[in-house]
Amino acid sequence: MNDTPSSPLDLFVIGGGINGTGIANDAAGRGLAVALCEQGDLAGATSSASSKLIHGGLRYLEHHEYRLVREALREREVLLAKAPHIIWPLRFILPHRPHLRPAWMLRAGLFLYDHLGKRRRLPGSRGIRLGHERGLATDITRGFEYSDCWVDDARLVVLNALQARQHGADIMVRTRCVNAREVEGGWEIALEDVASGQLTHRYARVLINAAGPWVDRVVRERAHRPSRYTVRMIRGSHLIVPRRNTDSRAYILQHTDKRIVFVLPYEDDFSLIGTTDCRHDDDPARVAASDVEIDYLLSVVNDHFRIPLTRDDVLRTFSGVRPLCDDESAEPTAMTRDYTLDLDDEGAPLLSVFGGKITTYRKLAESALERLAPHLPAMGAPWTSATPLPGGDIESQAAFQQRLRHEYPFLSEDQIRRFSRTYGSLCLHFLGDARCQNDLGESLGAGLTRAEVDYLIDREWAREASDILWRRTKLGLRLTPVQCERVDAYLARRRHERAA
Structure with a gap:
């Protein structure tokens, strides 16, 4: 893509999280010339550290955010249809305790949650009796019991980037924006390759700042404009423990401090516990669960279950920084999860994205492009609501798994299940005409093969072991340290071959 000051791109996007890739995808599909840079890996920050839910936000009803909840509930249905391989229904159990609102009030809230948005695919809420067999106090x-959905958050980002590239977008990972200046009514963007330090320049009519926790820094230090909004960074931390969910249902626990903690079934053998809401004043690149957060999450779970969890049960923690638009709320839990789009068009147009949540990323992208329509008269019509994401052209996970069993009978059941819910039909790219496991190349552990790794390197921008083991897949939970080193060594060989 040879853009110049006289022939610029339509859009240049800074940030490879869900908002950046969502905007790039929507714009490219409307016939615009688009490029995107990400300083690390796609979904390398906040967008891979969520609670991994597509949900309306039941607790947002307490803060009267009805528009946000309605939009999110409607999007829940849209996304479930767009990506049945990485999004699926999840039932939630809300135990009732004396410190909660009266049961009649909770029933009324759940009735509103059932009907505030259109609900076609998911069953409604109901009251349930809870026996001791569930391990509860x-x-x-x-x-x-009510419905929401699970999502593989990092895969959602990658799939939007893949679809953007299918429509002609240039997606650049490990590429940092070091400066942006106005040139001939547009933008000249200076980019640095993180590995080599090589500088290049791109040109665009419009600059999109979707840098997440770094959004106001990009406005001030890269685009050299005053930021009209500020970000309050809120850290959300999660724990991974051995499976505590006795079936496929999740728990939503409301503590006496009114905070919500989820206990979610995770990767078959584990439970995911989160999240916290803590002010984060440090560098957003340095984020980790504090001892206080770990103890808090354990205490909430232990207050609801008979068999306690201890620090020894925690297999892994992860944390992300939610860059919320500062609405001057006293408590982090009360801060809006809605998004704010700031268009500064006094000069070359600069659109900055503040806040947002993964469920409403697609609507955010549509809203962003609607704001930019006067500056992009050749832009086509919205299209993303009815188009599957890559790999999502399957009838259902169960039907696709049966197809894999028939066409690739040598695959293990673990591989079949993982391929269907990670890749959908995209796994056919690396399965190809394989007739046995050996055709997929060296086994690197837990069903991961060289064929899959090569696919992730060649088609999905994977560069480092963490890209593969924690974002493209979650196999870091299953591989031994020695196996992880083998993956790292193979990637090093690939990098050497590419450089030779």
Whole structure:
């Protein structure tokens, strides 16, 4: 893509999280010339550190954010249809305890949640009796059950980047924007290759700042303009422990401090516990669960279950920084999760994205392009609501798994299940005409083969072991340290071959 000051791109996007890739994808599909840079890996920050839910935000009803909840509930249905390989229904159990609102009020809230947005695919809420067989505390005997959805958050980002590239977008990972200046009514963007330090320049009519926690820094230090909004960084931390969910249902626990903690079934054998809401004043690149957060999450779970969890049960922690638009709320839990789009068109147009949540990323992208329409008269119509994401052209996970069993009978059940819910039909790219496991190349552990790794390197921008083991897949939970070193060594060989 040879853009110049006299022949610029339509859009240049800074930030390879869900908002950046969502905007790039929507714009490219409307016939615009688009490029995107990400200083690390796609979904390398906040967008891979969420609670991994597509949900309306039941607790946002308490803060009267009805528009946000309605939009999110409607998007829940849209995304479930667009990406059935990485998004699927999840039932939630809400135990009722004396410190919560009266049962009649919770029933009313759940009725509103059921009907505030259009619900076609998911069952509604209901009251339930809770017996001791679930492992809950003896004083918990009743509760409620309702529906939301699970999502592989990092895969959602990668799939949007893949679709953007299919429409002609240039996606550049490990490429840092070091400066942006106005040239002939547009933008000249200076880019640095993180590995080599090589500098290049790109040109665009419009600059999109979707840098997440770095959004206001990009406005001030890269685009050299005043930022009209500020970001309050809120750290959300999660724990991974051995499986505590007795079936496929999740728990939503409301503590006495009114904070919500989820206990989610995760990767078959584990449970994911989160999240916290803590002010984060440090560098957003340095984020980790504090001892206080770990103890807090364990205490909430232990207050609801009979068999306690200890620090020894924590297999892994991860944390992300939510860059919320500062609305001057006293408590982080009360801060809006809605997004703010700031268009500065006094000069070359600069659109900055503040806040947002993964469920509403597609609507955010549509809203961003609607704001930019006067500056992009050749832009086509919205298209993303009815088009599957790459790999999502399957009838259902169950049907696709049956197809894999028929066409690739040598695959293990673990591989079949993982391929269907990680790649959908994209796995056919690396399965190809294989007739046995050996055709997929060296086994690197837990069903990971060289064929899959090569696919992730060649088609999905993977460069380092963490890209593969923690974002493109979650196999870091299953590989031994020695196996992880083998993956790292193979990637090093690939890099050497590419450089030779």
